[in-house]
Amino acid sequence: MRNIYPSNYESKLSLIETQEAIVDIKNFFQARLSLALGLKRVSAPIFVDPNTGLNDNLNGVERAVNFEIKDGTTLEIVQSLAKWKRFALKEYNITGLFTDMNAIRKNEDLDNLHSIYVDQWDWEKVIYESERNRAYLESVVCKIYSCLKETEGFINNKYPVLSKKLPDHLTFITSQELLDMYPGKSPKEREYLITKDKGAVFVIGIGSNLSNGEPHDTRASDYDDWTLNGDLLLYDEVLDVPFEITSMGIRVDAAALMHQLAMKHENDKLTLPYHKAVINNELPLTIGGGIGQSRLCMYLLEKAHIGEVQSSYWSDRDKEEFAYYNIKVL
Numbered sequence: 001m002r003n004i005y006p007s008n009y010e011s012k013l014s015l016i017e018t019q020e021a022i023v024d025i026k027n028f029f030q031a032r033l034s035l036a037l038g039l040k041r042v043s044a045p046i047f048v049d050p051n052t053g054l055n056d057n058l059n060g061v062e063r064a065v066n067f068e069i070k071d072g073t074t075l076e077i078v079q080s081l082a083k084w085k086r087f088a089l090k091e092y093n094i095t096g097l098f099t100d101m102n103a104i105r106k107n108e109d110l111d112n113l114h115s116i117y118v119d120q121w122d123w124e125k126v127i128y129e130s131e132r133n134r135a136y137l138e139s140v141v142c143k144i145y146s147c148l149k150e151t152e153g154f155i156n157n158k159y160p161v162l163s164k165k166l167p168d169h170l171t172f173i174t175s176q177e178l179l180d181m182y183p184g185k186s187p188k189e190r191e192y193l194i195t196k197d198k199g200a201v202f203v204i205g206i207g208s209n210l211s212n213g214e215p216h217d218t219r220a221s222d223y224d225d226w227t228l229n230g231d232l233l234l235y236d237e238v239l240d241v242p243f244e245i246t247s248m249g250i251r252v253d254a255a256a257l258m259h260q261l262a263m264k265h266e267n268d269k270l271t272l273p274y275h276k277a278v279i280n281n282e283l284p285l286t287i288g289g290g291i292g293q294s295r296l297c298m299y300l301l302e303k304a305h306i307g308e309v310q311s312s313y314w315s316d317r318d319k320e321e322f323a324y325y326n327i328k329v330l
Helices: 015-037 086-094 134-158 175-181 187-198 256-265 267-269 273-279 293-300 316-324
Strands: 067-069 074-077 095-103 117-126 171-174 200-204 224-236 241-249 288-291
Touching: 015 095, 015 117, 015 134, 015 187, 015 293, 067 200, 074 288, 086 095, 086 117, 086 273, 086 288, 117 293, 134 200, 134 241, 134 288, 134 293, 134 316, 171 187, 175 187, 175 200, 175 267, 187 200, 241 293, 256 267, 256 273, 267 316, 288 293
Parallel strands: 171 200
Antiparallel strands: 067 074, 095 117, 117 288, 200 224, 224 241, 241 288
């Protein structure tokens, strides 16, 4: 997606109000999320040893930022904590956690919604084998959506200039059903049409090929179960685009991991500690995801660019364009 510049755009909040509102949103939402899902806050790494297999390669092509320390060891900046969290749950002997995840994703195409700096609430929760199903997935998504609704009500009450954006009803649809509904459209076009119509949609089943021979979107083979995951999409009126606020899912068990590694010809990963632990049933069964902190602030504060709610890198040319269209990046 290229940069979008809404006509006659003007931020509804001043720079200082924006900074204060960011703190308000983050504090309020994480408290609600913790309560709704029974999560404890823990500290998280910003870098990991790549030999553990704990870092995520996201869609399978992104390259992690790495650096060498004095003893010659090469470490990687995390791209997400999807796999690390399962180890943490076992180590801490708790049933649910969340953490502030800060990452660098150098392969991102920068635009209104994407930055090389990523900040999100990474969360993970232990589940039973009997809960590895769509009904349980949807029940957790509904709890998260309720937290979003509560946060919107809270921040709109403090800043009445902001409008109500989240619909009362969240729509669930599988990626195959979405393809059937809009044949001939690209995945992004399908997401746009459904979110503009419904306002808030959770698309289930991302990673496996659909009836057209292509996946709705790609996913790493080793953390989400592709039949029990999805993206929560909101319609953003400021930019007139579908707005992904969270990607989440029930995590792979041994059978799902073996199947998905084979599908992506990645069986060589079975030698890594994380993958061995899943295969040997040494890690808890879990559900988890990442909820974008800057994304949430951008959406609720009705900003046109993610740079208005986070401090990151933008080229001089971009910053000149932002200023021309009245977009004030931090």
